[in-house]
Amino acid sequence: MGRAPCCDKANVKKGPWSPEEDEKLREYIEKNGTGGNWIALPQKAGLKRCGKSCRLRWLNYLRPNLKHGEFSEDEDRIICTLYASIGSRWSIIASQLPGRTDNDIKNYWNTKLKKKMMGMNPSALKKPHQVNLSPMLQNSTPSSSFKNNHNSYFQPHLPFTGSESISYSSLPSDNYSTFESLQNYQVSSVFMETSCSSSSDGSCNNNQINHVKEAELGYVGDGTFGDQIIGRLSYLNSGVEDQDTLKLVPSNAGRVSGVTDEETRLWGESPLEYGLEEIKQLISNSSCNNFMLDDSKTGEMVMYY
DNA sequence: AAAAGTCGCAACCGCAAGGGA
């Protein structure tokens, strides 16, 4: 027995939306809202469309304040940096680009930006596959493990609370060429501000301060500069659990020109500290060398390469 | 001028998660 269809396929129209349908949908939602039920909406709005289709059309095209047209250099950089950090999690990426939808960004990445960034290195665009990160973490000697400021080594799961800051300062270093040199990283803030979301649900969590409940940290890369210590934060936020990704950057990193104060505010010290060359390298690393966290695994950390 | 190839975007599909009954 198959999965129940979300709507009566025989009686719904598919394909491109006509201006009349757009108008009906826009008018209905502006007057009544979505009513929290997309499935029932098309019938109420007098549309012969699947609820999912209505939702998609509204979120990706009709919703107010959507930006259409060319992506700016800044947007390019944000997309590239985030893609290198978290992979194809378009909704998260979209949440950092007001007015852009996940679908927009996904299409833009797949059709233009990927080629723009990686034009000279097509082999870097092959599909990632998974490797298990656990052995790498387990086999790390103490000298190359991450220490927090209580002198304990990080495990893939490291619960912590409050505003404790994390720093890695015990390792020797005068260059960035080795794993050992991943030092002086710190979480610039464990109280992170989230920007207004433009993700496909259309919701908007303006400037909420989320209290970190738990962090999962892992080392991402092969030990060369451009690698990342990347992690995931769970928040305690008035009963609402949410997650975000953090990236630890060298505390002595300089600012990259062109990074706005607004971006810095949104991101603290993190991803936008990269210039285009570093981004390119990160993309290359994340799909060839290749490391992306798979958050579907919790007991052990998994990477793609 | 026409056919073939490529590109870009909108839309669809199916799975997983969330949440209420």
Place this chain on the structure above:
DNA sequence: CTCCCTTGCGGTTGCGACTTT
């Protein structure tokens, strides 16, 4: 606790527009 419904997400497809041969 389980089931079922709805939503959200990311991958994929379809197709019109444009370019090349």
